[in-house]
Amino acid sequence: MLFVRRLLVLLVFGLVHHQFQPGEALLIYALLGFLLLPLYRLKPGVNLSIGVLFLLSACWLGPIGISLGMFLFGLWAGQNKIFEDVRQHKKRWIVAMILSLVLIPLGLWAESRIVDATGLVDIAMVAGGLPEDVFYVTALTLLLELPFMKLWLMPLNRLGRMALTNYIMQTVLILTLDAVLNLSGQAYYLILAMIAIEILVIQAIFSTLWLSRFSMGPLEWVWRIGTYGKIPPHFSKQA
Incomplete structure (x- = not known):
């Protein structure tokens, strides 16, 4: 119930903000939050699988499918507490960072080809943006493990x-x-x-x-x- 009230207040912020900035994120985030409420009790692997399906469905659902997929990735990450003990899983973080960095050129190439061939910008953004997103998150998370970087950031x-x-x-x-x-x-x-x-x-x-x-x-x-x-x-x- 507490989370529902939190989403309702965010919805009000989004409705007001939308009048001045159409297409803003708060309204969409609040509405998607209500859709995700039944899923937080599911097992992490199930949420990860559903998130992948939503990303793949972006050609039909558009930005909604992308947002739901990314939200479910975040839910999966929270359920697995992968940000709570980075040092224990440091090797996995490094592997994910390197792999995503290597995949960025391929993702950008796929993004360009998809746009040229189909015009499906939403699908193209998933292909091109996902490796970049993973790289930014993993790189910043690892940098924040360094004391001097915590100060600079x-x-x-x-x-x-x-x-x-x-x-x-x-x-x-x-x-x-x-x-x-x-x-x-x-x-x-x-x-x-x-x-x-x-x-x-x-x-x-x-x-x-x-x-x-x-x-x-x-x-x-x-x-x-x-x-x-x-x-x-x-x-x-x-x-």
């Missing part, structure tokens, strides 16, 4: 702890910049990339400063209230 930790706030604030910032600078259809990709980097840097600094004073982000705080039906204690670290 700490801004990502701060961004992640305020993911909901930062995600919605990105829309606010982008729409504001578009209204002021009239970027739509006139900005080069390089300029847009530079703006994106600047937004991330600003958000990393803001998140670090905010979390030095508060225990969670402002929208995470609202989410917590909606989920538990009460104001969480110790919102301010200096209270």
Whole structure:
């Protein structure tokens, strides 16, 4: 019931955000979360198999099939607790990282061929993106086992702890910049990339400063209230 309330609050965030940013992720994630509720009691191997089937069904289900497949991969990973003791399975992590890196060129080639031959962009994205996703996750996970990398990547930790706030604030910032600078259809990709980097840097600094004073982000705080039906204690670290 607690998870249902959490999804309902996320659904409200998604409905509001969708009015300003059609196609945003929160609404879809909340709806898919309800679909996954019956599956969390299944065995990990069953969820992994269903996840593969959803990915293969992307040509019929489109992005929904891809998202459900990736969500089930995440559920399988959580059930197996593969992120809780990385050192114990370090060799497997390294093998997965190397194998995914080797498969990236093949995936990109398959992505291009599928688009040219069929026009099925969703299927092509699975073929090209899955090896990259696995490589990013495994590489970052292994890097975070190194003490000095934990220090260097700490801004990502701060961004992640305020993911909901930062995600919605990105829309606010982008729409504001578009209204002021009239970027739509006139900005080069390089300029847009530079703006994106600047937004991330600003958000990393803001998140670090905010979390030095508060225990969670402002929208995470609202989410917590909606989920538990009460104001969480110790919102301010200096209270």
